[in-house]
Amino acid sequence: MLDHVRRLAWLSLSALTLAAAVTAPAFADEPPIRIGVMAKFAQINGAAILNGATLAAEEINAAGGVKGRRIELIQYDDQGSASDATLAFQRAVRQDHVQAVVGTFLSEIAITLAPWAARLKVPYIVTGAGADQLGKLVHDNWPAYRYVFRTILPASSTAQGVCDSVRDLAVGQMGYKSGVLMTEDAAWTRSYDEFLASCLPAAGLKLAAPVKVATDTTDFTPIFQKIEATKADVIVTGVGIIGNKPVVQWANQQVPMLLMGYNAQAGASAFWKETSGATQGLVTFTAASEDSALTPKTVPFAQAYLKRFGTTPAAHSFATYDAIYLLKNAVERGDSVEADAIVSALEKADYVGASGRIVFQGPQDPLTHDMRFGEGYVTGVAIQWQNGKQVTVWPPAVATSKLVLPPFVPQRR
Amino acid sequence: MLAQVIVSGVLISAIYALATTGFTLLYGVSGILNLAHGTTLATAGMVAWYLGGHGVLGPGGALLAGIGAGMAVGLATFGLIVRPLQRFLKLSSTDEHVFMLVATLLWTIVLQEALALVFGDVPVSIPQLVPGVVDIIGVRTPVSSVLVAAVAWGVLALLWFYVARTRSGQRVLAASINPRGLVLCGISLGHIQRAVWALYGALAGLAGVLIAMILGVSPSGGMDLTATAFSIVVLGGLGSVGGTLIAANLIGFVETATAYLLGPSLRSLPALLILVGVLYFRPQGLFGRR
Numbered sequence: 040m041l042d043h044v045r046r047l048a049w050l051s052l053s054a055l056t057l058a059a060a061v062t063a064p065a066f067a068d069e070p071p072i073r074i075g076v077m078a079k080f081a082q083i084n085g086a087a088i089l090n091g092a093t094l095a096a097e098e099i100n101a102a103g104g105v106k107g108r109r110i111e112l113i114q115y116d117d118q119g120s121a122s123d124a125t126l127a128f129q130r131a132v133r134q135d136h137v138q139a140v141v142g143t144f145l146s147e148i149a150i151t152l153a154p155w156a157a158r159l160k161v162p163y164i165v166t167g168a169g170a171d172q173l174g175k176l177v178h179d180n181w182p183a184y185r186y187v188f189r190t191i192l193p194a195s196s197t198a199q200g201v202c203d204s205v206r207d208l209a210v211g212q213m214g215y216k217s218g219v220l221m222t223e224d225a226a227w228t229r230s231y232d233e234f235l236a237s238c239l240p241a242a243g244l245k246l247a248a249p250v251k252v253a254t255d256t257t258d259f260t261p262i263f264q265k266i267e268a269t270k271a272d273v274i275v276t277g278v279g280i281i282g283n284k285p286v287v288q289w290a291n292q293q294v295p296m297l298l299m300g301y302n303a304q305a306g307a308s309a310f311w312k313e314t315s316g317a318t319q320g321l322v323t324f325t326a327a328s329e330d331s332a333l334t335p336k337t338v339p340f341a342q343a344y345l346k347r348f349g350t351t352p353a354a355h356s357f358a359t360y361d362a363i364y365l366l367k368n369a370v371e372r373g374d375s376v377e378a379d380a381i382v383s384a385l386e387k388a389d390y391v392g393a394s395g396r397i398v399f400q401g402p403q404d405p406l407t408h409d410m411r412f413g414e415g416y417v418t419g420v421a422i423q424w425q426n427g428k429q430v431t432v433w434p435p436a437v438a439t440s441k442l443v444l445p446p447f448v449p450q451r452r
Numbered sequence: 453m454l455a456q457v458i459v460s461g462v463l464i465s466a467i468y469a470l471a472t473t474g475f476t477l478l479y480g481v482s483g484i485l486n487l488a489h490g491t492t493l494a495t496a497g498m499v500a501w502y503l504g505g506h507g508v509l510g511p512g513g514a515l516l517a518g519i520g521a522g523m524a525v526g527l528a529t530f531g532l533i534v535r536p537l538q539r540f541l542k543l544s545s546t547d548e549h550v551f552m553l554v555a556t557l558l559w560t561i562v563l564q565e566a567l568a569l570v571f572g573d574v575p576v577s578i579p580q581l582v583p584g585v586v587d588i589i590g591v592r593t594p595v596s597s598v599l600v601a602a603v604a605w606g607v608l609a610l611l612w613f614y615v616a617r618t619r620s621g622q623r624v625l626a627a628s629i630n631p632r633g634l635v636l637c638g639i640s641l642g643h644i645q646r647a648v649w650a651l652y653g654a655l656a657g658l659a660g661v662l663i664a665m666i667l668g669v670s671p672s673g674g675m676d677l678t679a680t681a682f683s684i685v686v687l688g689g690l691g692s693v694g695g696t697l698i699a700a701n702l703i704g705f706v707e708t709a710t711a712y713l714l715g716p717s718l719r720s721l722p723a724l725l726i727l728v729g730v731l732y733f734r735p736q737g738l739f740g741r742r
Contacts, residue, residue, distance in 0.1 A: 259716075
């Protein structure tokens, strides 16, 4: 009996080994391609960046790697500090010899790292920070800064998406006439505010005086009461660092105005738990969503991500996932892992990723090496939180549901 | 506008008062400024959020779990940081103050990183005890905020009753006035200190859960909470519970009025200016004894 069991065990073990040998790709002796991933991983956006990179690397390695070479991700936690990020970037290049770096959530950090990418001549794809200044820096310091790319939408493109979704949903669908712009005091909102201040009135929404919120604000009561006194119909937000507090207090205080615009943290499903469901009814613009087939890769990616990490991908996950595939694509097309070959291949990239068709702006365009935005390229979507799920409500072509107002928000004043 | 300032001011001041009373009580009795205070509050809030939000416990259970977490952190701070330093280093009283500040500062970083590791460094909020809003002198106010203010003042009244009317409370009071005399009466100072740390933890735990309900907490937000508590306690006079209550209301109202009149981003500025003024003209604080 014991012999029988032992034989069975050996047989199963041999079968498993054989199966592993057949399914796992056999990598040549060549060293792996090293890619640094950098963000503050304990935060929702940093985790989104790391998860996006991890999933892409796992998929690529399972499918045979890049020209027979495995992708090895090396993590650098920047702790949300520019000085930590600078040291980590230098270590990544000089000591760990990475071929590229992806990530970074805070614009202040991305702006600090851009000159280092140029000095150390290493491709750096920003996948979380949205300040327009970064694209302008690359434009103004061309060709030295040609190593810097970005696969998350710059603030002005996000602002364009927010403006278009407000025009169609708040003005068109709900018949709202007036709004207040409430944004956090950070580098990325400068261009965001500027754009929306002219775009929203043109879209049919009269704007009251804008409200700028410090990123360490804890009590939003005075802010909401001030905004309510303007008798506007909708609050158009621009928040990334303070994603949670305004949303929870808006719901608790039952502020009778629709909360929409851009909230960097509300794009991931973990946000429902963090706000204990207070995010019900919130509308935010984001790169893509799990239920909208922007490209053939969007929904499969979102489903694989959910299965692997137990949460839906945020905009930064889409951006980082696409960035790793773009690097693979560039290495294959340029047939080299040398920095300059990767950079020139990226410049010529025309790649359909999970978030849309990615083509980078050139040195003559205003935001060099940012993605082209709009019809036929990357467009983004607006999602609304409805009963624990993110539902796509804009653009009409991919929307899966209509806008539903929270019970405390009136139809129209 | 006046009505809004009054209502918001009363609500925020009640939370400030509850959140700082333990901090000042601790200083009064054991002479320790616990810089891990804010992280103790945050720990209680995060634990209550996690257990309540994952369906492990109901709202009442989550509240108790938060208070338990606060007590656990309080006693751990005492047992792992404060007590060993007092026992083994034999420092002069001035050196001990500095060592305690540095040790509790390092301890807060350890706690903060541990929280971020377990829960992620994300701001979280606990569902309201009672949903809905009420109209108070024309200001729409969440029922939960009113309830939280009532609970805060109720607990402060209980604390007063404990210190003024019970035997063990009188010992705590005596320890803050003359610890040597207490020891001469044959009462163990160590026991009283442990009891005060547990009481401190329970107060901080309750405050942490209430803050998580009204304003939200995060691991890295602990330092800000410590800074607010520190300003209030220094303004009121270190170790003076009455002074702390008055200072909590003063700061709560000044901050709220600033947010309404000058703009929300300047909220904390006037309170800091008042603090600088007080340190300059009355360094022991408004109601301080030393």
